[in-house]
Amino acid sequence: MQEDAPPSKREMHWPTVLWYIYLHALGLWGLWLLIFEAKWLTVIFAAVITLTATLGITLGAHRLWAHSSYTASWPLRLFLMLAHTLAGVGNIYDWVLAHRIHHKFYKTNIDPYNHDKGFLYSHVFSNVMTSNPEMEKHVRDIDMRDVDLDGFVYLQRRFYWIIMPIFGLLLPINAPVEYWGESVMNSIFILGFLRFALTVNVSWLINSANLIWGLKPGQKYPPDENSIFLVRKSYWPHYHYMLPWDYKSGEFGTYDRGCSTTILVIWETLGIASGLKTATSEDIRNALARAAIGGVKMEDCLRDVLKSAEEEALKKQLAFKH
Known part of the structure; x- marks a missing residue:
């Protein structure tokens, strides 16, 4: 965590506010149509498209490109780029x-x-407000060279407003109408508004999930509150902010389990993903001991943990090739 700065005023961006109000309202109508009027093929297709878009956010934008948790082959990177485009975020x-x-x-x-x-601020308001006036200055502190060099990221960024309307909107909406006779209205509201309302919230949750699934400092497990019947809280979301590159950290409060992590392990087995980075319990204990006893900065200790994880991932990658 960096040193804090004086608060800068962020204001509501009202066109964005209105867009998301309409999106969620029309998405609710799409949910009603999905349950009571849509054909079963449309329900299945909507689930598959939404899951694919979710993988584009979680395993693509988040774990692959934001945190470099693993290495993906070019076909997988292409798939994840297109999946992320489906999300419309x-x-x-x-x-x-x-x-x-x-x-x-x-x-x-x-x-x-x-x-x-x-x-509410982290999940909703922050996404409908203007940027921090000081943001341009701090953007220069972010190393984006690895993302700049990715051709698929460049392609999507350069032609986003051509690729997204065609691949992310028109084709998914047209498919149910063209191939199994779904009504145009059902397809627009389900594959359009409802799907985007869901994927937008998945994208927002990655930045706000800690406030739902994370325990507060000093809080006992399980917490003494009714939410224990709805969500399983733990300290794993906090772990993600210490070692964000660990591929096992689920976006929504889990560790070493969950749909996205399982799919990533399957991809590794198939040979289209490699170099999965993770930390061992021994590495973490050694890092904490060095910080507590040796007076070494925790950031330096965690950097050594990352180096160890990268070496272990490289060994696995070479062993798999042979």
Whole structure:
């Protein structure tokens, strides 16, 4: 976490506010149509498209491009770029930049999703407000060279407003109408408004999930509150902010389990993903001991943990090739 700065005024961007109000209202109508009027093929197709778009955000923009948790083959990177385009949450480059700023300036006034301001601010208000006036200055502190060199990220960013309307909107909406006779209205509201309302919230949750699934400092597990019946809280979301590159960290409060992590392990087995980075318990214990006993900065200790994880991932990668 970086040193804090004086708070800068952010104002509501009312066109964005109105867009998301309409999107969620029409998405609710799309949900009603999905349950009571849509054909079963449309329900299945909507689920598949939404899951694919979610993978584009979680395994693509978040774990691959924002945190470099693993290495993906070019066909997989192409798939994840197109999957992210299906989500309709903007281009990968801008998403990664905002998320890296969130991590670098975590819980400061520079952090666009500042958790100290509560869930509503982090999840909703921060996404419908103007940027921090000081943001341009701090963007220069973010190393984006690895993302700049990715051809698929460049392609999507350069042609986003051509690729997204065609591949992310027109084709998914047209498919149910063309191939199994779904009504145009059902397809627009389900594959359009409802899908985008869901994927937008998935994207927002990655930056606000800690406030739902994370335990507060000093809080016992399980917490003495009714939410234990709805969500499983733990300290794993806090772990993600210490070692964001660990591929096992689920976006929504889990560790070493969950749909996205399982799919990533399957991709590794298939040979289209490699170099999965993770930290061992021994590495973490050694880092904490060095910081507590040796007086070494925790940042330096965690950097050594990353180096160890990269070496281990490289060994696995070479062993798999042979």
